Amino acid sequence: MSFWKELCIGLHRPMLAIACGYLAFMLSIGVLVVLMGAWPPFMVVESRSMQHDDNVSAIGIIDTGDVIVVNSRQNGSSLRTYLGSMRDGYWSFGDRGDVVIFQPPGEDVPIVHRALCVVEYNSTAGGFDMPELADLPGQAWSVPDGGREWRGLTGWVDLYGIGHANVTVCIDLGGILRTMGDAPHGGLMTMGDNNWKEADGERFGVVDQGSLVREPIKWEWVIGKVVGEVPWIGTVRLWLTGTAPPYMPVNSVVLLVASIASVTMLPVALYASAQALDNHGRRR
Numbered sequence: 001m002s003f004w005k006e007l008c009i010g011l012h013r014p015m016l017a018i019a020c021g022y023l024a025f026m027l028s029i030g031v032l033v034v035l036m037g038a039w040p041p042f043m044v045v046e047s048r049s050m051q052h053d054d055n056v057s058a059i060g061i062i063d064t065g066d067v068i069v070v071n072s073r074q075n076g077s078s079l080r081t082y083l084g085s086m087r088d089g090y091w092s093f094g095d096r097g098d099v100v101i102f103q104p105p106g107e108d109v110p111i112v113h114r115a116l117c118v119v120e121y122n123s124t125a126g127g128f129d130m131p132e133l134a135d136l137p138g139q140a141w142s143v144p145d146g147g148r149e150w151r152g153l154t155g156w157v158d159l160y161g162i163g164h165a166n167v168t169v170c171i172d173l174g175g176i177l178r179t180m181g182d183a184p185h186g187g188l189m190t191m192g193d194n195n196w197k198e199a200d201g202e203r204f205g206v207v208d209q210g211s212l213v214r215e216p217i218k219w220e221w222v223i224g225k226v227v228g229e230v231p232w233i234g235t236v237r238l239w240l241t242g243t244a245p246p247y248m249p250v251n252s253v254v255l256l257v258a259s260i261a262s263v264t265m266l267p268v269a270l271y272a273s274a275q276a277l278d279n280h281g282r283r284r
Helices: 003-010 012-036 131-135 173-180 234-241 250-283
Strands: 042-044 067-071 099-102 111-122 127-129 156-162 167-172 187-191 196-199 202-205 222-230
Touching (some): 042 234, 111 131, 127 173, 156 173
Parallel strands (some): 167 202
Antiparallel strands (some): 042 067, 067 222, 099 111, 111 127, 156 167, 196 202
């Protein structure tokens, strides 16, 4: 019997096992759709706005080319913000608070960023209430007049020591109010973990409101929150669609190639191992 015929016969069982694995994978996707309430239940991360290192990816951090698992069965009361998690230490994907997926009107692509805090519009005061500030220590935030009032805010609010990069976040509530004009509303303030800049030796975080979007994120704009991450494999989709950015983490590419090579060679390795064991048994 020729080598190739033996190989085909030997690969029958491993290929059957792989086919069963693929079927189980497809069934698991169906289960995810039911449980998470989203289709597709996965998204590919296309930017590095959530990375904790510009050049290196890490498991447990949302990096360029990762596939994230989305849970859409979430409402506003179940989402945890960064500020709201400072007291109890709730943690997800390398930092405090939940990572949410949202899509304001006019945005073609959903945005994946961390929920920073909640602002509630106070129509009586004509400003924003930020109740999460009440539970924070005094050194964690400030307003221009040096007071501790978190109700009816209409100016700047500074947050200190935020995120893995330990940045200062300056929120221009007055500018947001002016942008919204006659239709002010509350919602989520959001920010990418990697969205910060340095000036005069100090790091400043850049919130989405006023830079990426015009206003706080309404709850109906929230698609869901990220509940899982599959590293590297989304890189294939970015390559095939021509959307892979030039700053793709090098280690993600290396690990992806190694993973593909391992899966590709698995049937041959199984066959070779079986043949070696069979030959060893015959010699005995």
